[in-house]
Amino acid sequence: MTNDNQFQSGRPVVFRNGLVLTMDDGHRALRNSDVLVQGERIAEVGPNLSVPDATIEIDASDGIVMPGMIDTHRHMWQTVMRGYGADWTLTQYFVWYYLQWGKVFRPQDIFAGNVLSAIESLDAGVTTTVDWSHGLQTVEHADAAVDALQSIPGRFVLAYGNLQQGPWEWSTKPEFRDFIVRRMQGGGDMLGFQMAFDVPDSDEFPERAAFEVARELDVAVTSHVGVRGATTDKGIRAMHENGFMTPRNVYVHAASLSDDCYQRIAATGGSVSVSTESEQSAGQGYPPTWRLRQHGIPVSLSMDTSVWWSGDLFSAMRATLSADRSREHLEAHGRDETVTHHHLRAERVVAWATRGGSQALGLDTIVGSLEPGKKADVVLIKNDSGPAMYPLLNPYGHVVFQAQRGDVHTVIVNGRVVKFAHQLVGVDLSKARQAVDQTVEYLQNTLGEEAWVEGMHPEIPEAKVLDNPYTYTYTAGR
Ligand SMILES: [Zn+2]
Numbered sequence: 001m002t003n004d005n006q007f008q009s010g011r012p013v014v015f016r017n018g019l020v021l022t023m024d025d026g027h028r029a030l031r032n033s034d035v036l037v038q039g040e041r042i043a044e045v046g047p048n049l050s051v052p053d054a055t056i057e058i059d060a061s062d063g064i065v066m067p068g069m070i071d072t073h074r075h076m077w078q079t080v081m082r083g084y085g086a087d088w089t090l091t092q093y094f095v096w097y098y099l100q101w102g103k104v105f106r107p108q109d110i111f112a113g114n115v116l117s118a119i120e121s122l123d124a125g126v127t128t129t130v131d132w133s134h135g136l137q138t139v140e141h142a143d144a145a146v147d148a149l150q151s152i153p154g155r156f157v158l159a160y161g162n163l164q165q166g167p168w169e170w171s172t173k174p175e176f177r178d179f180i181v182r183r184m185q186g187g188g189d190m191l192g193f194q195m196a197f198d199v200p201d202s203d204e205f206p207e208r209a210a211f212e213v214a215r216e217l218d219v220a221v222t223s224h225v226g227v228r229g230a231t232t233d234k235g236i237r238a239m240h241e242n243g244f245m246t247p248r249n250v251y252v253h254a255a256s257l258s259d260d261c262y263q264r265i266a267a268t269g270g271s272v273s274v275s276t277e278s279e280q281s282a283g284q285g286y287p288p289t290w291r292l293r294q295h296g297i298p299v300s301l302s303m304d305t306s307v308w309w310s311g312d313l314f315s316a317m318r319a320t321l322s323a324d325r326s327r328e329h330l331e332a333h334g335r336d337e338t339v340t341h342h343h344l345r346a347e348r349v350v351a352w353a354t355r356g357g358s359q360a361l362g363l364d365t366i367v368g369s370l371e372p373g374k375k376a377d378v379v380l381i382k383n384d385s386g387p388a389m390y391p392l393l394n395p396y397g398h399v400v401f402q403a404q405r406g407d408v409h410t411v412i413v414n415g416r417v418v419k420f421a422h423q424l425v426g427v428d429l430s431k432a433r434q435a436v437d438q439t440v441e442y443l444q445n446t447l448g449e450e451a452w453v454e455g456m457h458p459e460i461p462e463a464k465v466l467d468n469p470y471t472y473t474y475t476a477g478r
């Protein structure tokens with residue numbers, strides 16, 4: 001029997017003898033324990049569970065069973081350009097997407113990127129992904145984005161945006177409202193909705209109109225804020241003074257704000273989506289968890305875009321814990337002090353990658369932890385063919401610093417097995433790749449070879465090696 005047939009039967013599934021990180025409020029870590037999935041939900045968690053007849057048993061021994069991870073900000077449409085901008089700064093990204101080439105993307109290109117990105121999420125154990133979709137220059141593009149998300153059995157949130165227009169333009173059009181009625185209402189908890197737009201510095205605050213639409217539609221808003229040189233304190237103050245900061249707001253990056261603005265975020269109950277790999281490379285500001293912790297601001301994690309970075313939250317967790325500690329050491333060394341005990345622990349970062357996301361998205365009663373009654377979004381990290389998953393001593397540390405997406409053995413979303421024994425189940429990757437090939441070919445033709453190559457290889461500024469008063473004196477044979 002193939003994997004596909006076995007798992008399409010609707011039979012219950014039990015993970016046996018795993019190290020279960022429940023990520024419940026008590027953060028219970030249960031060794032030699034089971035997780036039983038029945039229908040769409042988690043039925044039971046504990047040792048030696050008795051299960052219904054015909055339950056499919058998955059051996060989770062020497063593995064970690066944890067909630068599916070949640071990415072609160074990913075420009076999924078950009079996955080067709082995977083790795084293209086590895087050497088970009090934010091400036092080059094803005095020029096390429098906002099000024100030059102973002103407008104040439106057709107609906108089928110949005111579709112192709114979203115499908116590949118959605119598959120990538122499942123493969124890496126990311127069971128909920130926010131599609132921060134700012135390439136929706138027409139409603140046809142938005143339809144293509146949703147078609148893609150609905151074709152892959154993951155949990156998604158469409159964050160609707162359009163970098164070709166001001167949010168006060170696209171959000172007030174009748175076809176935008178019509179789209180919500182047609183595509184987003186009654187979608188259940190597999191496809192959520194947000195509005196995605198930023199508030200760059202200006203005195204007029206034209207984004208007011210878009211915030212008013214969001215308020216009227218009762219939709220959460222997600223915004224890139226604290227992006228050095230683009231969205232600064234001024235935008236936060238405009239949002240706050242006009243009453244548009246609520247507990248449902250998700251602030252992406254928030255990497256270069258003043259204490260005053262962190263206080264406004266903390267006081268209004270919103271959360272920050274931290275994309276550490278992005279902030280380290282692109283230049284929004286220093287990855288902000290070390291400051292968010294000081295202000296008690298809730299954190300979730302995100303990957304931003306695969307134009308540069310990886311699409312898995314193991315990388316996000318690792319980069320985030322490392323950047324936070326790096327900063328703590330740096331600040332201490334500046335005071336001629338030594339850090340003897342880290343403040344930030346691996347356990348908390350695993351919570352950011354799971355509960356942090358479910359809380360940020362208002363989905364915390366549905367997913368984010370392994371508790372009976374919640375929807376079954378479950379990941380088994382296990383790899384018996386390599387050395388890195390053994391021994392399992394410190395499970396949170398293992399998830400953050402040892403595991404990687406190749407170790408994701410089984411993934412369940414909404415009770416459905418979508419990956420088993422390191423193989424995707426019921427997902428047509430070759431079809432997804434063909435669609436991406438067509439988009440890449442179209443883009444290469446549209447840009448022409450010169451622009452295509454130039455875009456991938458920004459100029460390197462001149463660098464001078466420092467003078468060295470010492471000279472090389474080693475002589476062989478002496
Ligand atoms: Zn972004």
